[in-house]
Amino acid sequence: MLFTFKDRFPQLNPYWEKYTALQQRVEYPAKTTLLREGKIAQNYYFVEKGCLRVWFDNHEKDTTFQFFFENEGVSSLESFSKNIPSAFSIETIEPSVIQILSKAVFNEMLTELGQNPDFLLALMSISFDRQRHYMNEFLSRIRDTPQQRYMNLLAERPHIVKRVPQHYIASYLGVTSVHLSRIKNQLARKK
Amino acid sequence: MLFTFKDRFPQLNPYWEKYTALQQRVEYPAKTTLLREGKIAQNYYFVEKGCLRVWFDNHEKDTTFQFFFENEGVSSLESFSKNIPSAFSIETIEPSVIQILSKAVFNEMLTELGQNPDFLLALMSISFDRQRHYMNEFLSRIRDTPQQRYMNLLAERPHIVKRVPQHYIASYLGVTSVHLSRIKNQLARKK
């Protein structure tokens, strides 16, 4: 699945710095697809400025399941490492500045660091964290009403609600944008 | 999460046989709780005869997310190995004969086999399989309508529909038993 590297394991930062130099820095306009569902991931993307969303095609509608902002990184780890088609797409929401780490550089990194226990432990830990993250995402979809999910988002990650257009929020909550409008209306009324 | 051992890795069966001897064999009536959500798992359960369901409390309702039949084994691996409260309950559906592997024996096993790469690889592989399994379960809940989920179940695991009471099937599909009746009615009509 997805993974995020930088600053999660400070002991790895020296290594990271070395490979940071090998990254490409690219500016993309809004709504640019970086990775298309069904394609094989070739890069790891690190957000310097702007924001991304990760989504999959759900019978013609789209289901967003994560947003990424400055200083967060993302790839389809499964696709990236096993050369299998990605289960989701990654695209920019705002015009964004992205640092790209290519698979070639990543593989070089793996070769060099693959024997380093810190590195392997970091990889595993990242992998487990992501598993837990997605498990909780999905559980929340089953347990909570869209309204509860929206209130959680407001309380815990208000920056998302501020920066992301409402129909993507709706797609993340699992409802239509019309219904999200209703939810906001109800909440405003209650106050 | 849950995990299943036996026969998935034939190369481990010799080891398994040894510990099989240390299992307890217990008969339980129907609807007996083996592990209660919130408690710390003390055992691994292997179904010799009968069937189990795994479920969690979802705002007073129950959400079933897996069934286990003969020759399948289950525990809350996270709870079991990290001594944290289990996220779900395990209970019998039919009167069942269960083989119990205690945590003490499991730990002994770990000590003895923890250096065996086959064993470690097997553990990791089992863990990844389960992750994928639950990911797909949850994805199916988001992507598919209850009717599609029911048809999948009929097509892919008809034994479940045959043996498990309908309200558990409904809880597994994520609908009320009343609605499952409606779904069955619609499907019958179409034929």
Next chain:
DNA sequence: GTAAGACGATAACATTTGTTATCAAATCCA
């Protein structure tokens, strides 16, 4: 600067699913 498109609110209506209640059949158990 202006036209086109994106975004968000709202209304009217449709569809899906839940809730409660009732009934009949099957099963359990004492």
Next chain:
DNA sequence: TGGATTTGATAACAAATGTTATCGTCTTAC
């Protein structure tokens, strides 16, 4: 065996959510 419980179907109604359409405002692109 016979009463209690479980299981499953169905009806009537309620609640949640989707669909389509309209409108006003705000952005974006040229």
